Every structure is written in C-alpha cells, then in structure tokens.
Amino acid sequence: TQLLEQSPQFLSIQEGENLTVYCNSSSVFSSLQWYRQEPGEGPVLLVTVVTGGEVKKLKRLTFQFGDARKDSSLHITAAQPGDTGLYLCAASGGSNYKLTFGKGTLLTVNP
Amino acid sequence: DAGITQSPRYKITETGRQVTLMCHQTWSHSYMFWYRQDLGHGLRLIYYSAAADITDKGEVPDGYVVSRSKTENFPLTLESATRSQTSVYFCASRFTGGDYGYTFGSGTRLTVV
Numbered sequence: 086t087q088l089l090e091q092s093p094q095f096l097s098i099q100e101g102e103n104l105t106v107y108c109n110s111s112s113v114f115s116s117l118q119w120y121r122q123e124p125g126e127g128p129v130l131l132v133t134v135v136t137g138g139e140v141k142k143l144k145r146l147t148f149q150f151g152d153a154r155k156d157s158s159l160h161i162t163a164a165q166p167g168d169t170g171l172y173l174c175a176a177s178g179g180s181n182y183k184l185t186f187g188k189g190t191l192l193t194v195n196p
Numbered sequence: 197d198a199g200i201t202q203s204p205r206y207k208i209t210e211t212g213r214q215v216t217l218m219c220h221q222t223w224s225h226s227y228m229f230w231y232r233q234d235l236g237h238g239l240r241l242i243y244y245s246a247a248a249d250i251t252d253k254g255e256v257p258d259g260y261v262v263s264r265s266k267t268e269n270f271p272l273t274l275e276s277a278t279r280s281q282t283s284v285y286f287c288a289s290r291f292t293g294g295d296y297g298y299t300f301g302s303g304t305r306l307t308v309v
Contacts, residue, residue, distance in 0.1 A: 126303070127302055127303055128239075130298065173239070183229070183244060184229075184298065188236070
C-alpha cells in the first residue's frame with residue numbers, strides 16, 4: 086500500500102499571502118492528482134500531473150510533479166478566502182484506477 | 197440532473213441494523229468507488245467496481261457489501277452497523293482510460309448509535 090504524506094496538516098494564513106503545500110511518498114507514481122474539498126461536499130479535481138518535472142498552472146495555483154515522480158507541491162499565490170478548504174493529493178500506482186489519498190492539508194484563508 | 201447523486205445525505209441508525217447507502221451516476225462511467233472519510237485517516241477505499249457485475253474489495257471492506265446490477269447504480273450496504281462505521285461516505289466514478297480524475301458525490305453522513 087502506497088503512503089502519501091501531506092504537509093503541513095493545517096495552515097492558517099491572511100488574505101494575500103503565498104503558501105505551498107507538499108505531497109511526498111517513497112513510491113513512484115504514474116500520475117498524481119490534486120483535489121479540493123469544501124465542507125459538506127465531495128472532493129473536486131483540480132489537476133492531474135503525469136510527467137516528472139511537469140508544472141501546471143491554474144490561475145493562482147501552481148502544481149509541480151517531482152522529477153522522480155515521488156512528490157508534488159501546490160503553490161497558491163495571493164491567497165483569497167475562497168481558497169479555504171481541504172487540499173488532497175491522490176495517486177494511483179496500479180491497475181483499476183484505484184486512488185490512494187493523502188490525509189490532506191486544511192487551509193484557512195482569513196480576510 | 198446529470199452527475200453523481202448520493203442518498204440519503206444524512207442517516208442515523210442503531211447498532212445492528214442493516215442500512216443501504218445509494219449512489220447513482222448519469223455518465224455511464226465504467227468505474228465506481230466507495231470511500232469513507234474519517235478524521236485522522238483521510239479517505240479510505242471500501243469497494244470498487246470496474247463494470248456492472250464486477251466488484252472488488254478495497255482497503256477496508258469488512259462489514260460492507262456492494263452490488264452493481266446496473267452501470268449507473270452502486271449501492272453500499274452495512275449488513276449489521278457498528279459504531280466504528282460512523283463516518284462520511286463518498287461515492288465516486290470515472291471514465292476508463294486516460295488520466296481522468298474521479299467525480300465525487302456530495303457524501304452521506306452516517307451516524308451509528
């Protein structure tokens with residue numbers, strides 16, 4: 086069973102600040118996904134990264150997949166209260182598209 | 197409405213009772229999944245299905261039963277509910293192939309008293 090370690094577990098920042106959250110493992114992944122979950126809802130896919138070293142941008146969010154495909158980071162520029170939520174990374178190392186999820190980073194952006 | 201729908205949204209049941217959580221998707225996705233989400237454990241896979249009549253165990257299947265007679269439905273049954281099964285349950289689906297992500301339902305919050 087693959088383990089995905091996310092850090093930090095909790096993050097509380099002021100509006101306008103930048104932040105980075107991390108997802109690490111000892112396993113190599115074929116792809117890695119990031120989801121955001123808001124209270125009372127299911128996770129929503131933000132991005133999928135596939136190639137080692139890949140960088141994807143989604144407005145103020147920048148996602149990076151490590152060169153060795155064992156780790157990933159999510160950087161948010163100028164955070165806004167609407168970015169508040171639980172950020173989850175997930176990876177699949179085998180068949181049947183089963184995803185293993187990290188425990189998440191709970192981000193709170195204060196106005 | 198298109199999408200993935202879970203019902204009920206909230207359920208309180210007594211220890212020992214059987215309870216079924218429903219999941220319905222309108223995209224004809226082949227793959228469907230059931231996860232439970234608990235503080236300290238994150239999302240853990242209970243069961244998944246690759247197609248109608250094909251199901252398999254995930255990480256925490258004990259005490260649960262699934263069926264998939266139709267592509268669009270994937271009910272999860274707790275045969276004899278226990279307090280440790282108090283959790284938020286999420287159903288998800290995805291296309292076959294490619295690097296698609298999961299589409300999740302809004303979840304069912306189950307409390308076993």
